[in-house]
Amino acid sequence: MEHIRAHVLICGGTGCVASGSKKIQAAFQAELxxxxxDKEVKIVETGCHGFCEMGPLVIIYPEGTFYVRVQESDVAELVETHLYKGRIVERLLYKEPVTQESIPSYSDMEFYKKQMRYVLANCGHINPEEINEYITEGGYEALGKALTEMKPQDVVEEVKKAGLRGRGGGGFPTGMKWGFASNSPGTKKYVVCNADEGDPGAFMDRSVLEGDPHRVIEGMAICGYAIGADEGYLYVRAEYPLAIKRLKLAIKQAEELGLLGENILGSGFNFKLKIKEGAGAFVCGEETALIASIEGKRGMPRPRPPFPAVSGLWGKPTNINNVETFANVPQIITKGADWYASIGTERSKGTKVFALTGRINNTGLAEVPMGITMREIIYEIGGGIQGGKKFKAVQIGGPSGGCLPESLLDLSVDYDSLIKVGAMMGSGGLVVMDETTCMVDVAKFFLNFTQSESCGKCTPCREGTKRMLEILTRITEGEGREGDIELLESMAKNIKTTALCGLGQTAPNPVLSTLHYFRDEYEAHIKEKRCPAGACTKLLNYSITDACKGCGLCKKVCPVEAISGEKKEQHEIDSAKCIRCGACFGKCPFESIAKG
Known part of the structure; x- marks a missing residue:
């Protein structure tokens, strides 16, 4: 019998694969x-570990040494020094951004210390393409317990008691939703997993599907048993090829072991799963549009009622939850509703996975308990703002969410607290912005996204967002007018109350939240024709201060020859020629170019 003395875990999530982890894996194999x-060291390809910015990631056990930004050229040294001689390769360890201290174990990193990884427990630790590794970690115990020890209604009540709320956006109580589908009459029902993750900067669902697909499959099967469904669909956007590949393999493996298909575990319960690849339309994240897409129709929402729990896929009762919601279900069944309800706040139970992006030192996935503050997420887990710049705002909830200022950094991150301040949990996108970010431009960016993703079915969303975008564009180009702010507010409120689906109803949120918390920036753009952040190109004027040493670098990089001056003398910018590209500003080594 072979004795394995060490395991080399190599991240195989999309981010690390794109950075060369497959080549690293092959290099390890050859070097061993x-x-x-090669007989005593086992290589394991895992899913995403969450610390995406530091990838490709390699973890060597039994020590648990966490190596970051590993390249193919580093493999020989890792094998020689760590696996052969037993010494840590210091230069490949993670360094804390503030102290620059080298941290050998991920559990000691600030990024992971405050996390509570339950949904992401297996991601980065098991091979997602081996069902036995999932089973070894307790996989499918929940399904077995539900089928052998619980009645369908017992499962529904347990999920209700746990207080799980939908992780896809609105936060509707999951147990209540299951109860509606369970009580709907009919012998044919469906379970649908919404994996159409479309928020800019969001990749939570993709990472779970790539790193732990069986957890989602198990949650869907439990839901099927609870509501009386024998068939389910995973609606995954086609831009997630690795997730789709691993899901197909996971479904095949589960069928081979009798965990999907006919008469599961001899219980008489039948449940089959199919994958439907979506074309990447953001509107298909809305339940009724998603259903239409599965049916082969154009993905457009329809009025409700009837709700999908009564008349959903092909007119049959249907329950729809997103990836993270289903991933929470197995642990609720195995550990109990009381355990789950002990995490989080009174009305927001459990944990939430966030995708941290933007001007923050530590980007990646973070799973935290509900009720944690935004300050803890950004400054402790996220490591603070890049380059020591000042924090300005955080966009939470994606295009449907809101931008929150520094004064709300100590806000409890839960469903109700966020709604009170004009934001929402959303699926978990969290974009951090610093002092160089223009909030008018941010509102324009998100509105441009939702406007282009509008299906065009209802007039408020189709026309209203277009008119709002035109106004925002004018403002950022220095053509704002008196009354634009009031017009934006009026249109936003009308769209929120009259649009057909969630996309249109929430599209004005970034505009309303930035108007509420950063109104002075709108006024500066309109009244003073000035962008306080210096981000709106058409409102910028570049000038050279007397700190100029006459090095000539700015002159060399100017694409329109707008800069003149002799060597070792102060240069000048011809504002009539200047196209405000910022090339000179970025090149000057003496910080002698001012913009404003």
């Missing part, structure tokens, strides 16, 4: 063979 270590 060359050193005669």
């Amino acid at each position: 063979v060359q050193k005669g270590l």
Whole structure:
């Protein structure tokens, strides 16, 4: 029998694969063979570990040494020094952004210390393409318990008691939703997993599907048993090829072991799963549009009622939850509703996975308990703002969410607290912005996204967002008018109350939240024709101060020859020629170019 003395875990999530982790894996295999270590060191390809910015990631056990930004050229040294000689390769360890201290174990990193990884427990630790590794970690115990020890209604009540709310956006109580579908009459019902993750900067669902697909499949099967459904669909956007590949393999493996299909575990319960690849339309994240897409129709929402729980896929009762919601279900069944309800706040139970992006030192996935503050997420887990700049705002909830200022950094991150301040949990996108970010431009960016993703079915969304975008564009180009702010507010409120689906109803949120918290920036753009953040190109004027040493670098990079001056003398910018590209500003080594 072979004795495995070490395991080399190599991240195989999309981010690390794009950075070369497949080549790293092949290099490890070749190097181990060359050193005669291939029989005692096992290579394991895992899913995403969450610390995406630091990828490709390599973790070597039993020490648990966490190596970051590993390249193919580093493999020989890792094998020789760590696996052969037993010494840590210091230069490949993570360094804390503030102290620059090298941290060998991920559990000691600030990024992971405050996390509570339950949904992401297996991501980065098991091979997602091996069902036995999931089973070894307790996988499918929840399904077995539900089928052998609980009645369908017992499962519904347990999820209700746990207080799980939908992780896809609105936060509707999951147990209540299951109860509606369970009580709907009919012998044919469906379970649908919404994996159409479309928010800019969001990749939570993708990472779970790539790193732990069986957890989602198990949650869907439990839901099927609870509501009386024998068939389910995973609606995954086609831009997630790795997730789709691993889901197909996971479904095949589960069927082979009798965990999907006919008469599961001899219980008489039948449940089959199919994958439907979506074309990437943001509106298909809305339940009724998603259903239409599965049916082969154009993805457009329809009025409700009837709700999908009564008349959904092909007119049959249907329950729809997103990836993270289903991923929470197995642990609720195995550990109990009381355990789950002990995490989080009174009305927001459990944990939430966030995708941290933007001007923050530590980007990646973070799973935190509900009720944690925004300050803890940004400054402790996220490591603070890049370059020591000042925090300005955080956009939470994606295009449907809101921008929150520094004064709300100590806000409890839960469903109700966020709604009170004009934001929402959403699916978990969290974009951090610093002092160089223009909030008018941010509102324009998100509105441009939702406007282009509008299906065009209802007039408020189709026309209203277009008119709002035109106004925002004018403002950022220095053509704002008196009354534009009031017009934006009026249109936003009308769209929120009259649009057909959630996309249109929430599209004005970034505009309303930035108007509420950063109104002075709108006024500066309109009244003073000035962008306080210096981000709106058409409102910028570049000038050279007397700190100029006459090095000539700015002159060399100017694409329109708008800069003149002799060597070692102060240069000048011809504002009539200047196209405000910022090339000179970025090149000047003496910070002698001012913009404003």
